[in-house]
Amino acid sequence: MRKIVVRGDGFALAELAKGDQEYLAEHGDRAFDVDRDGRAMPYEAPVHRLAITDETGTELLGRVMWHPVIYGPSYGCVAWNFGRELLPRVRGKGIGTAVLKALVRYLFDTTDVDRIEGSTDVTNVRAQKSLEKAGFTREGVLRGAQLRGGKRRDMISYSLLRTDK
Structure with a gap:
């Protein structure tokens, strides 16, 4: 069973369990996967991940990263950049917006970072609307x-500042 970190209405954000990443890779449609070009990254930032599950933490619905x-050179110049992935079978049901709101609340409640940002493909109108419904500003x-x-x-960039809440 996954450890639930945040509960939402009809979903939970939980620690990823063994095999979750592989399951998502197998069952996702890879609609917006980026190409790997073989070059080494100049900087490897730590990536944090949580599973998106049903309320019980049992059924895997996607993930947030x-x-x-x-x-800049100080903590005040740090932002969180996030991504989310929902399995095709759960898209279009409003869960993506609810997940974003829960993730924002979680990050602002558990860290001192004042800016959360994300972006989406210019053709992904559904994600753009979801970001705006979650309170993000199109930049x-x-x-x-x-x-x-x-x-x-x-890509279209969006952000939310702690002071926007």
Whole structure:
């Protein structure tokens, strides 16, 4: 059984169990997976992950990930950049927005970071609407920010500040 970290209405955020990453890889549609280009990353940020499950922590529905982004030489210049992945069978049911709200609450309650940011493909209108419903502010276009299918893809950036709540 997974240890539940945050409970929401109809879902929970829980520690990933053995085999969860593999299950998600097998059952996801990889719609927005980025290409690996073989070059080493210049900086490896620690990536934190939680499973998105049903309320009991039993059924795996997806995952959320976040890592620090540093914009300057002090802690006040650190932001959390997050991503989320829902399995195709649970998309379009409003859970993504609820998960974002719960993740924001969790990060602001458990860390001192004042900015949470995320981005989505310019064609992913459903994710854009979800981010806006969760209280995020659209900041602009990140030109060519991801490489997918051998092509550079534009992303739309969003953020939420602690003071926005």
